Amino acid sequence: MLTRKFMTVREVAELAQVGEATVRQWIRQGDLRAIDVGREFRIIPRDFERFLDQHATRAEGEAAAKPRGTAR
Secondary structure (H helix, E strand, O other): OOOOOOEHHHHHHHOOOHHHHHHHHHHHHOOOOEEEEOOOOOOHHHHHHHHHHOOOOOOOOOOOOOOOOOOO
């Protein structure tokens, strides 16, 4: 039995606070893995999480760099 939950383009767009066209562009560019189900795409949540991790400015848990010119 299939137990995976899938997200729609709209749901991903709402979570990322971007437009649906942007999410479709990520998919077309190959940045965000998606499943083509006819005229729609479905995204597995872990694939969206992987996308976010890959586009983060630093690794999770990594301390932010101190601004230049600060003492300590």
